[in-house]
Structures are given as structure tokens and as C-alpha cells.
Amino acid sequence: MAGRPSTLEELSLHDRHCMTAISRDDVAHLAHLARLAVTEQELDLFAGQLDVILASVAHVADVAADDIPPTTHAVPLTNITRPDVIGPSLHPQDVLAAAPAAEGGRFRVPRILNEPA
Amino acid sequence: MTGGSASFTSASAVEIAALIGAGEASAVEVTQAHLDRIESEDGALHAFLRVDTDGALSAAQAVDDRRAAGEPLGPLAGVPLALKDVVVTKGLETTSGSRILVGWIPPYDATITTRIKAAGIVILGKTNMDEFAMGSSTENSGFGPSHNPWDLDRIPGGSSGGSSAAVAGCLAPLGIGTDTGGSIRQPAAVTGLVGHKPTYGGVSRYGLIAFSSSLDQAGPFGRTVLDTALLHEAIAGHDPADSTSIPMPVPAVVAAACEGAGGDLSGLRIGVVRELGGQGFTDGYEPGVLSSVAAAIDVLAGLGAEIVEVSCPHFGYALAAYYLIAPSEASSNLARFDAVRYGLRVGDDGVRGLDEVMALTRQAGFGAEVKRRIMIGTYALSSGYYEAYYGQAQKVRTLISRDFAAAFESADVLVSPSTPTVAFPLGARTDDPLAMYAADLCTLPASLAGTPAISVPSGLSEGLPVGLQIMAPALADDRCYRVAAAVESALDSDRGHPLLHELPSRS
Numbered sequence: 134m135a136g137r138p139s140t141l142e143e144l145s146l147h148d149r150h151c152m153t154a155i156s157r158d159d160v161a162h163l164a165h166l167a168r169l170a171v172t173e174q175e176l177d178l179f180a181g182q183l184d185v186i187l188a189s190v191a192h193v194a195d196v197a198a199d200d201i202p203p204t205t206h207a208v209p210l211t212n213i214t215r216p217d218v219i220g221p222s223l224h225p226q227d228v229l230a231a232a233p234a235a236e237g238g239r240f241r242v243p244r245i246l247n248e249p250a
Numbered sequence: 251m252t253g254g255s256a257s258f259t260s261a262s263a264v265e266i267a268a269l270i271g272a273g274e275a276s277a278v279e280v281t282q283a284h285l286d287r288i289e290s291e292d293g294a295l296h297a298f299l300r301v302d303t304d305g306a307l308s309a310a311q312a313v314d315d316r317r318a319a320g321e322p323l324g325p326l327a328g329v330p331l332a333l334k335d336v337v338v339t340k341g342l343e344t345t346s347g348s349r350i351l352v353g354w355i356p357p358y359d360a361t362i363t364t365r366i367k368a369a370g371i372v373i374l375g376k377t378n379m380d381e382f383a384m385g386s387s388t389e390n391s392g393f394g395p396s397h398n399p400w401d402l403d404r405i406p407g408g409s410s411g412g413s414s415a416a417v418a419g420c421l422a423p424l425g426i427g428t429d430t431g432g433s434i435r436q437p438a439a440v441t442g443l444v445g446h447k448p449t450y451g452g453v454s455r456y457g458l459i460a461f462s463s464s465l466d467q468a469g470p471f472g473r474t475v476l477d478t479a480l481l482h483e484a485i486a487g488h489d490p491a492d493s494t495s496i497p498m499p500v501p502a503v504v505a506a507a508c509e510g511a512g513g514d515l516s517g518l519r520i521g522v523v524r525e526l527g528g529q530g531f532t533d534g535y536e537p538g539v540l541s542s543v544a545a546a547i548d549v550l551a552g553l554g555a556e557i558v559e560v561s562c563p564h565f566g567y568a569l570a571a572y573y574l575i576a577p578s579e580a581s582s583n584l585a586r587f588d589a590v591r592y593g594l595r596v597g598d599d600g601v602r603g604l605d606e607v608m609a610l611t612r613q614a615g616f617g618a619e620v621k622r623r624i625m626i627g628t629y630a631l632s633s634g635y636y637e638a639y640y641g642q643a644q645k646v647r648t649l650i651s652r653d654f655a656a657a658f659e660s661a662d663v664l665v666s667p668s669t670p671t672v673a674f675p676l677g678a679r680t681d682d683p684l685a686m687y688a689a690d691l692c693t694l695p696a697s698l699a700g701t702p703a704i705s706v707p708s709g710l711s712e713g714l715p716v717g718l719q720i721m722a723p724a725l726a727d728d729r730c731y732r733v734a735a736a737v738e739s740a741l742d743s744d745r746g747h748p749l750l751h752e753l754p755s756r757s
Binding site for chain 1: 356358450490493496567569570571573581585590593594595598600602604607608609612618624628629638645649684699701
């Protein structure tokens with residue numbers, strides 16, 4: 134366990150969180166990436182909260198771990214294969230019954246291209 | 251036991267199954283008694299999001315019919331259960347505590363739902379939870395919080411707080427929770443229950459609405475260690491439908507609970523984790539919690555266990571690593587709520603495009619904590635930050651697993667408080683996400699390492715329950731149950747009755 138940042142990368146992270154705050158623009162950008170519409174009030178609220186949370190979790194940089202392999206999963210996984218046996222599937226009607234909009238036996242989606250329908 | 255609805259609702263699962271098996275009570279009577287109690291008590295507790303009266307009574311009738319036909323019944327046949335709403339149930343609305351899924355009727359059962367039904371266990375309904383299991387109090391539910399039966403102005407823990415309120419409040423003898431960072435153990439601790447997080451992969455995740463896939467694990471709640479172990483065995487085991495499910499036999503947790511209740515722990519080495527409430531690491535821990543846990547450890551020593559102190563220096567980084575890893579996985583998992591295949595759709599006026607409809611739907615359907623975590627995860631995974639945040643958190647995860655491995659060289663199980671405080675008042679932490687996250691301080695290491703851990707009551711502090719956490723190596727879930735049963739048996743015997751008998755509203 135190291136008390137100080139030990140690489141350039143960690144140092145820059147450490148410094149960034151000592152000096153920089155998450156701005157309303159940063160929140161708006163993140164919300165856009167995550168496909169979340171946000172109100173003006175939410176921009177203010179989340180900017181403050183995300184800043185506090187990120188400053189806290191940036192504490193992971195205090196650990197010297199350059200030569201440590203990452204753990205993606207608690208149980209080491211290799212490819213899982215199984216025989217290609219036909220099993221039961223969901224009936225399309227049952228699946229489409231749960232959709233917000235369905236038409237002609239398919240999911241109906243809003244316009245996906247940049248011109249009006 | 252002489253029957254009558256009050257005695258059914260205060261009985262253990264083992265007692266109920268015995269009455270039904272012996273023909274001294276019908277499963278329908280038992281189920282009706284619980285439905286009646288839900289009717290009278292759940293207005294105050296709000297443990298259930300929906301009660302499946304017809305489904306419960308017909309499942310109970312099926313058990314009675316099988317018994318009448320002379321068919322063999324399983325050890326929990328006819329016993330009612332409260333099912334967390336993160337678990338999908340065919341034909342029964344499932345929301346995972348989120349407004350975005352209001353009205354969603356799943357077309358299939360989760361594997362654990364299938365196993366519960368196959369065991370003849372009666373599902374009473376779906377319980378409240380923090381939205382998508384993100385929280386420690388149920389206050390992030392899209393449908394209002396649940397209340398702690400010990401004090402209605404306090405939280406029942408979370409995210410599985412509906413199930414803990416239901417079982418502690420005697421609305422059901424058994425409950426199912428899911429635990430990503432502590433969501434079974436912390437609610438069990440603050441309501442005076444037993445709650446176990448199995449080894450990751452020990453219970454199938456097929457049909458759990460995903461929050462953080464490398465951490466999510468379903469497990470049992472009960473009012474006794476033995477009841478909890480029986481439910482564990484009913485739901486656990488390999489499932490080909492979940493590629494992370496472990497293809498190994500289920501640890502013999504029922505036998506371990508019975509052995510532990512015998513009270514002999516000689517030869518067992520118990521490691522007290524210094525970094526979880528030990529000397530120099532008491533910040534944020536209530537003295538009453540620490541003294542209750544210390545007294546329980548003395549009881550274990552009195553049963554012949556050898557107590558050693560162990561150090562796990564990276565546990566102090568578990569909170570930071572978890573609150574990067576879990577939101578990162580959540581931001582990816584929750585991308586599925588795209589307003590196309592299920593759930594809410596907002597703003598589809600024929601003019602707006604898919605991206606805009608998706609954003610408006612997610613704004614309307616997700617609560618504040620879910621939005622925060624999606625944005626934190628999006629940030630942590632974005633290029634330029636990935637290595638410093640997510641990558642570094644995964645390395646810390648490795649170091650935490652190594653701390654466990656080293657500690658288990660000198661101890662067979664590790665112990666700590668389950669959570670640093672007793673149940674806090676509703677509203678006390680809702681404006682401070684970091685204060686809310688601190689409730690997970692003790693439970694996160696086992697989550698990140700994928701190792702099993704149980705919470706068992708150690709006593710009361712200021713009139714509210716305290717939990718002792720017992721952690722074991724992967725696949726050694728039986729050790730958790732053995733030690734928990736030993737503590738339970740010794741403390742019940744010293745006290746003259748189970749802790750839950752001191753619950754003020756009990757009837």
C-alpha cells in the first residue's frame with residue numbers, strides 16, 4: 134500500500150482531483166453519452182454530487198498497483214461451450230406484448246435516421 | 251404449536267414445513283395467515299410492491315394436493331416466501347424498483363423462481379428495493395421506501411429492504427435478496443435477520459435484472475440460520491443458462507448449520523479483520539456496534555474457537571474500487587432500457603428520433619441515484635479515464651482478493667461487523683450519496699472477491715439490531731453457516747429467546 138501516487142498517470146489523476154471540479158458542461162456531456170435528458174436543476178445538482186463522488190473514488194490511485202493484473206471477475210472464466218441442442222424459445226407474441234409499441238409482428242421504433250418519417 | 255394464524259406467522263420455516271408435512275396445517279391455511287398479516291401490517295411497512303394473492307393460494311393448494319396424493323414433499327414445501335422484485339416472475343409484474351419497468355410482465359421465470367416453485371415454496375409477492383438494487387435503504391425505490399419493523403422511522407436496509415422488512419415483520423418466514431455490495435447482509439443486520447451472500451456463481455443469475463454482473467449474487471434471508479440454509483440449498487447449484495454459474499456441488503450448508511448449532515468450535519481459527527472496525531480503524535463505526543460484535547466474538551472463543559487478528563491492508567480501498575466497478579458495469583447493463591423492447595416510452599410523437607425518445611424515457615423512468623451511477627460509470631469508462639479509474643479499480647480488486655488469500659492462511663473464517671451502524675433514520679442520508687455508500691464499508695471486500703459471507707444477529711445497540719459478518723473462502727459457504735449457527739445458538743441460549751422476540755411489534 135502506497136500513500137502517494139507513484140506514476141505520472143496517477144499523479145495527473147491525483148492533481149486533477151485536487152484542482153478540477155466537474156462542471157455543468159461535463160454533466161451535460163456525460164448525460165448525452167448515456168442518453169439521459171437532464172433538466173437545468175439536475176445539471177446543478179449532479180455537478181456537485183458527481184464531483185464529490187469522483188474525488189472520493191479517485192482514492193484508488195493511492196494504491197501502487199502498476200505490476201498487478203486486473204481482476205475482471207471473481208471467478209476466472211474461460212469460454213463456456215455446450216452442445217448445440219434446440220431448446221424452448223419465447224413466443225414472439227409474448228415478447229412483443231411487453232414492448233411499448235409493436236406493429237406487424239415487430240418492435241416499432243421511433244425514427245432512426247435524420248430525416249422526418 | 252397449536253395452530254392459529256398468529257402462530258403460523260411467527261413460526262420458523264422448519265416448523266411450518268413440519269406442520270404441513272404432518273397434516274397438522276394446510277399450506278393454504280398457512281398462506282392465508284400470511285396474506286392476512288400482510289393486509290393488516292404492510293400499510294405501515296411497505297415491504298411488498300405487489301402481493302400475488304391468487305398465485306400464492308394456488309401454489310399452496312398444489313402443495314396440499316400433492317400431500318393428499320401421497321407424493322413426497324421437499325423440506326420447505328408450503329412455506330411462504332417474499333421475493334425481491336429484481337427477480338423475474340413469469341406473468342407477474344416485475345419492476346426492479348424502477349418506474350421505467352412499471353407494467354412489465356416478464357415472459358419467463360428466473361432460474362431461482364423456477365427452483366422456488368419446484369420446491370413447493372409459496373411466493374407471496376414481490377418486495378420493494380432500491381431502484382435496480384442501487385442503495386442501502388430502499389429510499390431509492392421508485393415506489394417509496396420500506397420501513398424497519400423495529401422502528402418505522404428507520405430504514406430496513408437495502409437494497410433488499412422490502413424482503414428484510416417482510417421477514418423481520420413476520421409477513422413471510424423466508425425472503426430472497428440480491429447482494430452486489432452488501433444488499434443482503436446489511437438489511438439482514440439492521441433488521442435482526444440472518445442473510446447470506448453465496449459464493450459468486452453459487453446461485454444462478456439467469457433472470458435477475460442485471461446491475462453489476464461481476465458482483466450480483468442472489469441469496470436467502472431467514473429468521474434462523476437453519477431456515478436460511480434450507481432456502482440456500484433450494485435455490486443454489488449449477489445452471490447452464492448462466493455461464494458464470496459454478497459447475498460444482500452446492501456446499502452442505504444445512505448440515506453445517508446443524509453441526510454449528512451443536513456449539514463446538516474447537517480447532518476453528520477465527521480471524522478478526524483489523525481494518526474493519528479494529529484498533530485504529532474505528533472511524534464511522536458506532537461504539538455500540540463494535541461492542542456487540544466484540545461480545546459475539548467472545549462467545550465464539552467460549553465455544554472453543556481460536557481468535558486471531560488479521561490485517562487486510564487493501565480493504566480500505568474497497569469502497570472506492572466498488573463505486574467505480576459497479577457503476578461502470580451498471581452504465582453498460584442499463585443501456586438495455588432503450589424504450590424499444592420493454593418498459594416505458596416517452597415522447598414518441600412521430601417527430602422525435604430514437605435518441606431523443608430514449609433520453610426522455612430514461613429521464614422520466616430512472617431515479618436520481620441510477621442517473622448518478624450511470625454518469626459515474628460513463629465517466630470511468632470513457633477513453634482517457636479508463637485506465638486511471640476502471641483499470642485501477644480492477645487492480646485494487648486483485649489486491650483485495652490477495653488480502654483474503656493471505657488472511658485465510660491464518661484463519662478459517664474472518665469476522666467483522668456487517669455494517670458500521672444500526673439502522674439510520676429515513677431521510678438521514680438521502681442528500682449525501684457518500685454517507686449512504688458508507689453503509690457498505692464492511693460488506694464490499696467479500697463482494698469484490700466473490701467470496702461467501704453471512705450476517706447473523708449479535709445483539710442490540712440502542713434497542714436496534716446489530717449484525718456479525720462471517721466471511722469464508724470461495725465455495726466454503728458451509729463455514730459461514732456453521733459459525734453463524736454456533737453464535738445464534740449460544741446467544742439465544744444466554745438470552746433465553748431469539749433476538750426477534752424483542753421486536754416491539756411482534757405478534
